[in-house]
Amino acid sequence: MKLEMICTGEEVLSGQIVDTNAAWVANTMMEMGIEMQHRVTVGDRLADLVAVFQERSKHADVIIVNGGLGPTSDDMSALAMAKAKGEDLVENVQWREHLEDWFTRNNRVMAKSNLKQAWLPASAIMVDNPVGTACGFRVKLNNAWLFFTPGVPFELKHMITEQFIPFITKEYGVAEKSALEKLLTIGHGESSLADTLSELTLPAGIELGYRSSMPHIEIKIFARGEKAMRYLDDVTKQVKTLLGSAVVAENRPTLAAEIHHRLFQSGLSLSVAESCTGGMITSQLIDFAGSSSYLHHGLVTYSNESKVKVLGVNPQILDDHGAVSIPTVEAMAQGVRGILDSDFALATSGIAGPEGGSDDKPVGTVAIALATKHSVYSQMVKLPKRSRQLVRSMSTAIAYDMLRRALLEEAVIVDYPAITRFAK
Numbered sequence: 001m002k003l004e005m006i007c008t009g010e011e012v013l014s015g016q017i018v019d020t021n022a023a024w025v026a027n028t029m030m031e032m033g034i035e036m037q038h039r040v041t042v043g044d045r046l047a048d049l050v051a052v053f054q055e056r057s058k059h060a061d062v063i064i065v066n067g068g069l070g071p072t073s074d075d076m077s078a079l080a081m082a083k084a085k086g087e088d089l090v091e092n093v094q095w096r097e098h099l100e101d102w103f104t105r106n107n108r109v110m111a112k113s114n115l116k117q118a119w120l121p122a123s124a125i126m127v128d129n130p131v132g133t134a135c136g137f138r139v140k141l142n143n144a145w146l147f148f149t150p151g152v153p154f155e156l157k158h159m160i161t162e163q164f165i166p167f168i169t170k171e172y173g174v175a176e177k178s179a180l181e182k183l184l185t186i187g188h189g190e191s192s193l194a195d196t197l198s199e200l201t202l203p204a205g206i207e208l209g210y211r212s213s214m215p216h217i218e219i220k221i222f223a224r225g226e227k228a229m230r231y232l233d234d235v236t237k238q239v240k241t242l243l244g245s246a247v248v249a250e251n252r253p254t255l256a257a258e259i260h261h262r263l264f265q266s267g268l269s270l271s272v273a274e275s276c277t278g279g280m281i282t283s284q285l286i287d288f289a290g291s292s293s294y295l296h297h298g299l300v301t302y303s304n305e306s307k308v309k310v311l312g313v314n315p316q317i318l319d320d321h322g323a324v325s326i327p328t329v330e331a332m333a334q335g336v337r338g339i340l341d342s343d344f345a346l347a348t349s350g351i352a353g354p355e356g357g358s359d360d361k362p363v364g365t366v367a368i369a370l371a372t373k374h375s376v377y378s379q380m381v382k383l384p385k386r387s388r389q390l391v392r393s394m395s396t397a398i399a400y401d402m403l404r405r406a407l408l409e410e411a412v413i414v415d416y417p418a419i420t421r422f423a424k
Contacts, residue, residue: 187416
């Protein structure tokens with residue numbers, strides 16, 4: 001099955017919003033063993049939409065069309081599809097009644113423009129949208145089924161999961177069973193990871209893939225077919241052995257997810273004091289339900305005064321060593337841990353840039369500490385030529401990795417080839 005995607009909308013085409021829908025769909029399909037063959041983005045112009053529907057339908061088996069199903073004049077996917085097929089728009093009575101019922105149940109007055117969402121190409125087959133007002137539909141044109149989905153991410157995900165995947169499974173079947181293992185790494189470049197793994201001899205049906213999503217690089221190990229699937233565990237073990245400390249999580253999207261998994265309902269507690277990361281460590285953990293079971297508090301102690309008055313850092317340490325230093329970050333970690341006698345505490349202090357650096361401590365210099373009830377571990381790293389956001393996110397990942405290694409009773413501080421460390 002040859003799968004393609006057409007993404008619509010001026011705001012997507014112009015870069016005013018990031019197209020997370022396309023990334024999510026492609027990744028979801030990839031995990032099913034179905035690779036996206038082609039993707040195009042087109043603006044809210046009727047002629048362009050008609051042309052792209054007609055042209056791509058000659059090459060694909062299935063095309064996911066995302067966006068343009070709303071009630072406003074710039075939502076033109078249904079009209080463009082009707083023109084591409086040379087047919088009229090016809091009111092779908094079932095969806096009109098659904099809209100009327102939806103607005104009644106929610107005690108809202110339906111605008112006349114919403115009725116536009118019930119008008120579909122004459123040959124269209126309605127696709128239910130259980131969580132919104134935009135009616136999905138599918139139409140056959142030339143070689144392809146075009147499957148129209150709403151642009152709202154929450155609605156799209158429901159439709160792909162509940163309607164699209166069952167449709168393609170029934171219509172095209174699954175050519176062969178597949179399985180996927182994902183390994184998360186930090187501190188190594190994509191090319192160096194690929195070089196390290198180049199010595200692997202992979203069984204037939206197993207492939208390696210790489211996805212860079214800084215501060216992480218994810219390695220995907222695909223197994224297609226039952227025979228290849230039998231080798232997947234062994235190949236995964238070989239990859240982990242070759243990469244060693246580069247691998248920081250398995251089948252987790254981020255290190256934050258790995259930390260949450262290890263701390264949730266563990267009986268252990270964590271406190272955080274952040275300067276340059278500005279709450280990023282805490283925020284990423286709070287994204288997960290249940291983080292209150294282990295997270296005592298997260299404090300953003302940005303100024304030197306707050307480090308002294310809130311965390312109890314000795315002013316002399318700041319005078320002698322500066323805010324971005326091993327002694328300061330160790331005192332921060334010990335101070336925040338001691339407030340509620342947490343089992344673990346993380347602290348960061350650095351120069352995220354783009355200004356504020358010096359010859360001794362250039363932009364990208366970050367001190368990170370982990371305090372336990374028995375020890376304090378710290379390191380100063382240099383993250384060169386990075387944006388302010390990436391300095392913060394990479395610092396967060398390193399802090400998480402220090403905590404992860406402590407939880408596993410491994411060496412807390414390790415070398416990252418792509419990151420310079422000033423001191424332990």
